Structure formats: structure tokens, C-alpha cells
Amino acid sequence: MKNIIVAGGNGFLGKQFVSFLVKKKIYNIHVIDLKKDNNKEKNLFQYKCDVLNEKKVKKVINLIKKNFKTIDVLINCIAKDYSPNLKNNFSFENLDIKKVKKDIEIGVLSSVIISKHVSSIMIKQKKGNILNIGSDLSFISPNQNIYNEFVKPISYSIAKHGIIGFTKYLSTYLAKYNIRCNALCPGGIYKDHDKRFVKKLSKLIPMNRMAKINELNKAMFFLISDDSSYVTGHSLVVDGGRTAW
Numbered sequence: 001m002k003n004i005i006v007a008g009g010n011g012f013l014g015k016q017f018v019s020f021l022v023k024k025k026i027y028n029i030h031v032i033d034l035k036k037d038n039n040k041e042k043n044l045f046q047y048k049c050d051v052l053n054e055k056k057v058k059k060v061i062n063l064i065k066k067n068f069k070t071i072d073v074l075i076n077c078i079a080k081d082y083s084p085n086l087k088n089n090f091s092f093e094n095l096d097i098k099k100v101k102k103d104i105e106i107g108v109l110s111s112v113i114i115s116k117h118v119s120s121i122m123i124k125q126k127k128g129n130i131l132n133i134g135s136d137l138s139f140i141s142p143n144q145n146i147y148n149e150f151v152k153p154i155s156y157s158i159a160k161h162g163i164i165g166f167t168k169y170l171s172t173y174l175a176k177y178n179i180r181c182n183a184l185c186p187g188g189i190y191k192d193h194d195k196r197f198v199k200k201l202s203k204l205i206p207m208n209r210m211a212k213i214n215e216l217n218k219a220m221f222f223l224i225s226d227d228s229s230y231v232t233g234h235s236l237v238v239d240g241g242r243t244a245w
């Protein structure tokens with residue numbers, strides 16, 4: 001069986017990907033996250049690990065390699081995002097720089113750290129596939145008018161734009177080892193959001209709605225499967241047309 005690591009696989013999007021992949025029964029899925037889930041599927045393995053702790057990451061990756069021989073796919077789903085339902089004040093002029101640093105670490109550096117250790121194994125295997133998760137906000141600025149008592153923080157823009165640069169860098173660096181690297185960039189995915197927010201956001205989307213959580217699965221699967229064997233360095237935007245407007 002092929003081995004897929006889903007970093008951040010117990011988050012909102014990660015969990016959806018994990019349950020989609022687990023059902024296929026042709027992969028071992030290895031979830032690395034701060035928290036464990038109680039899903040007891042036979043082909044699902046969970047590792048509690050802070051991905052910003054490089055020593056621990058190395059240990060977990062080596063353990064997976066030792067027990068399962070190959071690492072075929074890495075999906076980087078770790079995030080630091082804030083729900084727009086919050087009343088947090090992230091106004092640029094009052095930024096807490098410590099918080100910005102931490103958010104960027106989680107938003108980009110976590111993917112760099114885990115990709116470093118996974119790619120060193122993939123390079124030896126001479127094959128592999130890395131998928132990063134960007135966003136529509138990898139390409140456009142957040143429209144602050146859609147939020148109620150919330151400001152989307154600058155750290156999210158920096159992290160999401162950074163993910164695209166990281167993806168391009170890695171795709172070119174790793175191509176000669178037969179390792180591909182792409183980014184999947186979803187628009188806002190509906191999850192019990194405030195009605196006023198949903199209405200304002202929908203107006204900015206040509207398809208006039210947020211994504212459903214299951215609408216990313218097949219785009220993800222395309223990028224991690226051999227169906228996309230000649231695709232690397234690409235950002236696949238799945239946003240109902242928002243960035244086309």
C-alpha cells in the first residue's frame with residue numbers, strides 16, 4: 001500500500017481529505033497533528049506532534065519510514081486561521097508582531113519543516129508527491145468589508161502567498177528526483193459561518209456561494225495521483241471564480 005502523510009489531518013479540511021482517502025482502502029494514511037482523532041480505521045495511523053518542533057518531526061518521519069518503507073505523498077494541511085465569527089482585532093496599525101511571527105511560522109514554516117524531512121526520504125526513493133494548501137487569498141487581498149467585527153490578519157496573506165512561492169521553489173528543486181509539488185487553493189469553505197458574512201462573501205464569488213467541504217476532494221486527489229503526472233509547480237484554484245473577478 002502507498003503511504004500518505006497528512007500534516008494537520010485532524011483539522012477541518014484535513015479531516016475531510018483523510019476520510020476521503022481512508023475509504024479508498026489502497027493507502028495507509030498517517031496523520032500528524034497537535035491532536036489525535038478517535039477514528040479507528042485500520043489503515044489510519046495518528047502521530048501527535050508539533051510540526052514546529054523539528055526534532056520531533058524527524059523522529060515521526062523516520063518512524064513512518066522504518067515501519068512502512070516508503071513515503072509516497074505528503075499533504076501539508078496545517079494552518080493558523082481565525083474564524084471570521086471571532087471579534088478579534090487584527091487591525092494592521094495595532095499589530096502584535098509576536099503573534100504575526102507565530103502565525104507565519106505555523107502557516108508556512110511548518111510546511112517547510114515537514115517537507116524538508118519527507119523530501120530527504122523521497123529523494124532517496126527517487127519518487128514522491130508533495131501537496132501544499134494555499135487559498136484564494138494566495139492571490140488576492142482579503143476584502144475586509146465582508147467581515148463583521150473582525151479584521152483578517154496580515155499574517156494570513158503573508159503565509160498564503162508564501163505557500164505559492166514555496167511550492168514553485170520545491171517543484172523546481174525536486175523535479176530531477178521525480179518528485180512533484182503543487183498547491184491546491186480553495187476559496188472559503190462553508191462551516192457554520194455567520195449568515196451576514198456568508199451573504200457578503202457570496203456576492204464576491206461568481207458562483208454566488210461558498211465551497212462545500214466535499215468539493216475539494218477530487219481536485220486534491222488529481223494532484224496527488226498519477227493522473228497529474230506532468231503537473232508540477234502548479235496552483236489549482238478551486239474558488240467558484242472569486243479570483244477571476
Ligand SMILES: NC(=O)c1ccc[n+]([C@@H]2O[C@H](COP(=O)([O-])OP(=O)(O)OC[C@H]3O[C@@H](n4cnc5c(N)ncnc54)[C@H](O)[C@@H]3O)[C@@H](O)[C@H]2O)c1
Pocket residue numbers: 007008009010011012013014032033034035049050051052076077078079080081106110133134135136185186187188189190
Ligand atoms: N477552511 C477554509 O475555508 C479554507 C479556505 C481556503 C484555504 N484553507 C486552507 O486549508 C488548510 C487547512 O485549513 P483548515 O480550515 O482545515 O484549518 P484548521 O484550523 O481546521 O486545521 C488546521 C490543523 O492544523 C493543526 N496544527 C496547527 N498547528 C500545528 C502544529 N504546530 N503542529 C501540528 N499540527 C498543527 C491543528 O491542530 C488543526 O488540526 C489551511 O492551509 C488553510 O489556509 C482553508
